[in-house]
Amino acid sequence: MTDLAAELIGVSKRFGPVLANDGIDLAVARGEVHAVVGENGAGKSTLMSILYGLHRPDAGEIRRDGQRITLRSPADAIRHGLGMVHQRFRLFPDLTVAENIVIGAEPVRRGHLDRAAAHRAVAALSEKYGLRADPSALVRGLPVGVRQRVEILRALYRDAEILILDEPTAVLTPGETDRLFEVLRTVAATGVSILLVTHKLSEVMAVGDRVTVLRQGRVTGRFTTRETNANELVNAMIGRSLTPPAPKRAQPPQENPVLEVRDLTIHDADGVARLSEVSLSVHPGEIVGLAGVAGSGQRELIDSVTGLRGAVPGVFLAGTPVLSGRDPRVAYVPEDRHGRATAPGMSVAENILMGAQRELGSRWSLPRAAVKKRAKDLVERFSISAASVDIPISALSGGNAQKAVLARELTRPSHVVVAEEPTQGVDVGVRERVHALLLAARDEGAAILLQSSELSELRELADRILVLYEGRVVAEFQGDAHETDIGRAMTGATE
Amino acid sequence: MTAPALARRVVASAPVVAVVGALALTTLVMLVVGVDPTLAYPALVRGAIFDGNLEYTIAAFVPTLGMALAFALPLRAGEFNLGGDGQLAIGGVTAAALALLVPLPPVVAVVLPLVAGALAGGLVAAIAAPFSTRLRIPAIVSTLLISAPAVSLASYLVRFPLAEPNTGIAQTPTLPDASHLPFMGGSGYVTIGLPLIVVLTGLWLHIDGRTVTGYEIRATGQNREFARYGGVKVDRVAALALAGGGAFAGLAGALIVLGPPYRFVDGALTAPGYTFTAVAAVLLASARPLAIPVAVALLTVLQVGGLGMEREAGVPSQLTQIVQGLIIVIVAVLATVRARRGVRG
Numbered sequence A: 001m002t003d004l005a006a007e008l009i010g011v012s013k014r015f016g017p018v019l020a021n022d023g024i025d026l027a028v029a030r031g032e033v034h035a036v037v038g039e040n041g042a043g044k045s046t047l048m049s050i051l052y053g054l055h056r057p058d059a060g061e062i063r064r065d066g067q068r069i070t071l072r073s074p075a076d077a078i079r080h081g082l083g084m085v086h087q088r089f090r091l092f093p094d095l096t097v098a099e100n101i102v103i104g105a106e107p108v109r110r111g112h113l114d115r116a117a118a119h120r121a122v123a124a125l126s127e128k129y130g131l132r133a134d135p136s137a138l139v140r141g142l143p144v145g146v147r148q149r150v151e152i153l154r155a156l157y158r159d160a161e162i163l164i165l166d167e168p169t170a171v172l173t174p175g176e177t178d179r180l181f182e183v184l185r186t187v188a189a190t191g192v193s194i195l196l197v198t199h200k201l202s203e204v205m206a207v208g209d210r211v212t213v214l215r216q217g218r219v220t221g222r223f224t225t226r227e228t229n230a231n232e233l234v235n236a237m238i239g240r241s242l243t244p245p246a247p248k249r250a251q252p253p254q255e256n257p258v259l260e261v262r263d264l265t266i267h268d269a270d271g272v273a274r275l276s277e278v279s280l281s282v283h284p285g286e287i288v289g290l291a292g293v294a295g296s297g298q299r300e301l302i303d304s305v306t307g308l309r310g311a312v313p314g315v316f317l318a319g320t321p322v323l324s325g326r327d328p329r330v331a332y333v334p335e336d337r338h339g340r341a342t343a344p345g346m347s348v349a350e351n352i353l354m355g356a357q358r359e360l361g362s363r364w365s366l367p368r369a370a371v372k373k374r375a376k377d378l379v380e381r382f383s384i385s386a387a388s389v390d391i392p393i394s395a396l397s398g399g400n401a402q403k404a405v406l407a408r409e410l411t412r413p414s415h416v417v418v419a420e421e422p423t424q425g426v427d428v429g430v431r432e433r434v435h436a437l438l439l440a441a442r443d444e445g446a447a448i449l450l451q452s453s454e455l456s457e458l459r460e461l462a463d464r465i466l467v468l469y470e471g472r473v474v475a476e477f478q479g480d481a482h483e484t485d486i487g488r489a490m491t492g493a494t495e
Numbered sequence B: 001m002t003a004p005a006l007a008r009r010v011v012a013s014a015p016v017v018a019v020v021g022a023l024a025l026t027t028l029v030m031l032v033v034g035v036d037p038t039l040a041y042p043a044l045v046r047g048a049i050f051d052g053n054l055e056y057t058i059a060a061f062v063p064t065l066g067m068a069l070a071f072a073l074p075l076r077a078g079e080f081n082l083g084g085d086g087q088l089a090i091g092g093v094t095a096a097a098l099a100l101l102v103p104l105p106p107v108v109a110v111v112l113p114l115v116a117g118a119l120a121g122g123l124v125a126a127i128a129a130p131f132s133t134r135l136r137i138p139a140i141v142s143t144l145l146i147s148a149p150a151v152s153l154a155s156y157l158v159r160f161p162l163a164e165p166n167t168g169i170a171q172t173p174t175l176p177d178a179s180h181l182p183f184m185g186g187s188g189y190v191t192i193g194l195p196l197i198v199v200l201t202g203l204w205l206h207i208d209g210r211t212v213t214g215y216e217i218r219a220t221g222q223n224r225e226f227a228r229y230g231g232v233k234v235d236r237v238a239a240l241a242l243a244g245g246g247a248f249a250g251l252a253g254a255l256i257v258l259g260p261p262y263r264f265v266d267g268a269l270t271a272p273g274y275t276f277t278a279v280a281a282v283l284l285a286s287a288r289p290l291a292i293p294v295a296v297a298l299l300t301v302l303q304v305g306g307l308g309m310e311r312e313a314g315v316p317s318q319l320t321q322i323v324q325g326l327i328i329v330i331v332a333v334l335a336t337v338r339a340r341r342g343v344r345g
């Protein structure tokens, strides 16, 4: 191979009983977009963390431009021209875009931050890579896609020659994803190498030059995207092909709706309407999809339906008003895994317990054995790979943590299932299983409200799709409607 | 985990590093100010454990453990209770008032003031709850703000309505005999307060680890949004945890007052700095429940031994305060360093 920017040779890393990386070789050429794919827990994040100095490998070496290097910390990695865009952004919300970008390496004049120079530098970078971002805007008010761009600019400002992105699109809308990929192509064209971890094979095929497939800590395939296809990649990842999605049912059963929202209007603290006269109903045995660009009222609607917004007038579950707090009749898979769906410091067992604690125990007792047994059963049923149910859930790979959340919620006795981005961060095999689970729940009579930023997911699962735009339901489609039509409605275009 | 790996983990753990580091720095301070550590440390140990001093140490251990629980319990729910002094003083004065003013039959004369002291302490702490849940003023601020007036109120009550007449000393009269806590064994200092606080600590450990209440308190402390999402009434849980902590402080106050010298002497509850020592102990134990009694014991030995060191080696007992301060600083620094390093994507 010609011009290598970085090489990982025979890298191994063990966490207790888990061999997360097992003699991995990975070579990244200058200016290429190199995708890294694999099942949940395959060791992708671990490998990226090693390359960014967050973990030290037990064995193996790292080379930069042919030279062996040792990385003791991210600071070392940055010095060697490595940059990483974290999934949970590490920006200071109350600083401006420019300040966030130059922080740690500020241009200084007479002992103070030279704002003008910082702005000029940021403007020049934006120009060079075609990454638009207003240097003087406060980060607090920026959409996720722009914040991510700021993270990328921050790495480039520190002269990163290798940019690591671990599941960067999990938090993006389809439009933002497209823009990110344009940016990545531009950046790569200037000679920067990009390492992209993702579960979405369409993305790999769209931007990747080459692909490395990991499985159980080892490399199980190396491909050039132009010479491969998604099927081949899936096979290398999970050792089988995916079954094509089940054909749609002809006629969803028509009974009384279990979930009914009537003329729901919600104002925020400033009196701005976040939801206006939203009405919808979900029947038993039906999946209703919720589409819309981020911030169109999904948060307010779902928080009203689950009871988390308090007793909201106009929301009914099985004919009675929704209960304030968390209505126990709703199973709810939240999209914010760290903020809402889990307590990262608590064990897997205790995370899986949440919501069922009063069934398993009482005010004065909560048998540990029962808690663990329940967790072990679910870990097995949902094939969650966890060394034990006593380790903190933050030690699970992203996808396995998501599976734990799904296991907890989908086994909850409930009338209604509300799922936000249920397959975020899970691998293709698990995604298939999650879809099967949702469909099975539907067939057993559950009423499901499904919010997803992936239109393909909505089209695959939903019987009907509602489009939210600026707090209103602006369109309703059959589940098999054309993606372009749905996409048009999402931008508020009326015919 | 292999044995050497385990050993390495223990040696490098925050509490060990903090204690060893603090002792090393203290030794350095001793050397700088010209005190001979080979005289000072034996004097410290003698002052805490030998020469019949163990009794004092155990007597001081009881309220310190109570105050440690007063800080640790709300901390499990993510609330910082820094108002221990106020809860302690109000608990003490309530117990004293009840014992002095209401004629009570034996046994009840001990039990009722203890219960009332705990309730009063819990009430003082609970006042802070709505500040935190409604007004979003953190408990760390509101408990501290409420503490000063609470201490003053206790002080006022002791100086005027409850004061011992015609002495001019700011203290209550001696409590009636029926309200004196019985001693343990043949000791003249250690009362049944010791088994009581030990049993209550055990009860707390049980609640924390093995009940739904404890689980919901911990979930609230670990991630309030997660707990709320899970259907936990987080505001109520936080208030309950604060009140529970305050009850331990109030009980500690009542135990002090019902023990020798059987009266509320103004300032005697807050002057020894139980609250501060307790906070240091809980931080040293990294809020791990089982480690808390051990850390309290260690710091109490330092505290009481410090007085012996002052008597024998002429080292100001403030030095032990410095040790505690250093322990807190080192624990805090280690925690911050770990938080920075340990982040995962």
Ligand SMILES: Nc1ncnc2c1ncn2[C@@H]1O[C@H](COP(=O)(O)OP(=O)(O)OP(=O)(O)O)[C@@H](O)[C@H]1O
Residues within 6 Å of the ligand: A015, A016, A018, A019, A020, A038, A039, A040, A041, A042, A043, A044, A045, A046, A047, A385, A386, A387, A395, A396, A397, A398, A399, A400, A425, A427, B344
């Ligand atoms: N800090 C840690 N402590 C213990 N185990 C860990 C730790 N980090 C990772 N692991 C384990 O190592 C394995 C690989 O995890 P890693 O996060 O690298 O997977 P991944 O390929 O990124 O998966 P995903 O697609 O789900 O994000 C998993 O079994 C995980 O549980």
Ligand SMILES: [Mg+2]
Residues within 6 Å of the ligand: A044, A045, A046, A166, A397, A398, A399
């Ligand atoms: Mg990962």
